[in-house]
Amino acid sequence: MGEEYFIETEKMKDLQENLEEPSKTHFVLVHGISGGGWCWYKIKSLMEISGYKVTCLDLKGSGIHSADPTTLFSFDDYNDPLINFMSSLPENEQVILVGHSAGGLSVTDATHKFPKKVRLAVYIGATMLRTGFVTEQDVKDVYPSDSLFFLALAFPVCKSSYLSCASMALLQHHILLAGGIPDLSEFGASVDVYDMWFGLGPQQPPTSAVIKTSLQRKIIYQMSPLEDSTLAAMLLRPGPIQALTSARFKEGEDAEEVPRVYIRTAYDRVVKPEQQDAMIKKWPPQHVYTLESDHSPFFSAPLLLFGLLIKAASLGCSAD
Numbered sequence: 001m002g003e004e005y006f007i008e009t010e011k012m013k014d015l016q017e018n019l020e021e022p023s024k025t026h027f028v029l030v031h032g033i034s035g036g037g038w039c040w041y042k043i044k045s046l047m048e049i050s051g052y053k054v055t056c057l058d059l060k061g062s063g064i065h066s067a068d069p070t071t072l073f074s075f076d077d078y079n080d081p082l083i084n085f086m087s088s089l090p091e092n093e094q095v096i097l098v099g100h101s102a103g104g105l106s107v108t109d110a111t112h113k114f115p116k117k118v119r120l121a122v123y124i125g126a127t128m129l130r131t132g133f134v135t136e137q138d139v140k141d142v143y144p145s146d147s148l149f150f151l152a153l154a155f156p157v158c159k160s161s162y163l164s165c166a167s168m169a170l171l172q173h174h175i176l177l178a179g180g181i182p183d184l185s186e187f188g189a190s191v192d193v194y195d196m197w198f199g200l201g202p203q204q205p206p207t208s209a210v211i212k213t214s215l216q217r218k219i220i221y222q223m224s225p226l227e228d229s230t231l232a233a234m235l236l237r238p239g240p241i242q243a244l245t246s247a248r249f250k251e252g253e254d255a256e257e258v259p260r261v262y263i264r265t266a267y268d269r270v271v272k273p274e275q276q277d278a279m280i281k282k283w284p285p286q287h288v289y290t291l292e293s294d295h296s297p298f299f300s301a302p303l304l305l306f307g308l309l310i311k312a313a314s315l316g317c318s319a320d
Helices: 009-014 037-049 080-088 103-113 136-142 150-154 165-179 213-219 226-235 273-282 302-316
Strands: 026-030 053-057 095-100 118-124 194-197 208-211 260-265 287-291
Touching (some): 026 037, 026 080, 037 053, 037 302, 053 080, 080 103, 095 103, 095 302, 118 302, 208 213, 260 273, 260 302, 287 302
Parallel strands (some): 026 053, 026 095, 118 260, 260 287
């Protein structure tokens, strides 16, 4: 694990000392599930007023993108806007990819596919998995005689004939921890925490979901200004969970050459700190920072997050 940094507001002016001219630094900010480019509005403002170039994308079915998230079943389809954007960049142009929450999957995918166009990959309380989510074969490796679908772990109902409830709970905990999947069981059963949509029929696993409006502030934005959590409640859309849990990555050549930074969110109730630490241990980044924030530091700690991103960018310019 890299050295942990705790950044204070008064130190922010020193963060740009080792960074190249701001106008030459291009940040691409990638939202998490149910979000959109809109969630970065504070960070975008801070970056642009400081002279940096910033792109805030809407992934498919997110933000103002017109696709229906209930009909998205593959991660490649969901992540298509980012991949198209990376394809459109000139071969000699590099960007700093920043992913929040499930946006970490999008960043990893793009890094594998376009390693020479990514100067730095930054994960903010994000899912950071080298090759994506655990596969059915991985489950068989743990329980050789058993087989179940990944979504049964993400939304357990203990009706499976494959595993006992005790075995299901143990396996679920292991995969949730190592895979950075939100475990919101402390807030109630899945049907009490999420509004869910069943694009493949009511007898099939849900294809999209969003945390219920009444719980969003408690779970996602407990340290954020009320006006920001109110805005989010008006803009969040169902997230294509089936598409996200299908994320599997084939490692591209030179992908490991791309430096990575992880920003821990210390009071995160979605991707909990122990989950973040498990992913960091499994695939160690070059540097680890810690923010004393909730799951949404772009709302709850925008100045500190901005400072960390500039610090990360300066480290990305150096050889260490």
